[in-house]
Amino acid sequence: MATVAAAAPPPLNVVRIERMPMGSGLQNARGTDNAEPVGDLGVWHVPQYMPGYPTSATIWPRVVIIQCVSDLCPGYEVTPELGRGEYLFFLPAGR
Known part of the structure; x- marks a missing residue:
């Protein structure tokens, strides 16, 4: 009896975001970072610089x-308009 291999999951969409001083992405480089999806919520995350964080x-x-x-x-x-908090995600609109 032949075994059937499970189908590979479809590749995740790639979303890139520009690196910004005091903001999105790696702080010591120019260019873009690949964002990671946050579950199936439709939002994405990339490491960012959060002044004064972590806090209580x-x-x-x-x-x-x-x-x-x-x-x-x-x-x-x-x-400051974003408020205090540890996690900042983004929603890509217009794609």
């Missing part, structure tokens, strides 16, 4: 909506 602030997620072109998203800066 309540830990809850924030979502930044970013207008993207295809798989490339402009970077974002961490500003």
Whole structure:
């Protein structure tokens, strides 16, 4: 009896985001970072610079909506308007 191999899952969409000082992506380099999907929630995460963090602030997620072109998203800066929190995700809009 022949065994049937399980089908490989479809590849995840790639979303790239620009690196920004005091914001999205790796801080000591130029270019873009590949973001990681956060479960099946439709939001993505990339390491970011969060001034003054970590803190004892309540830990809850924030979502930044970013207008993207295809798989490339402009970077974002961490500003006081985003509030305090440890996790910052982004939602690519316009893709």
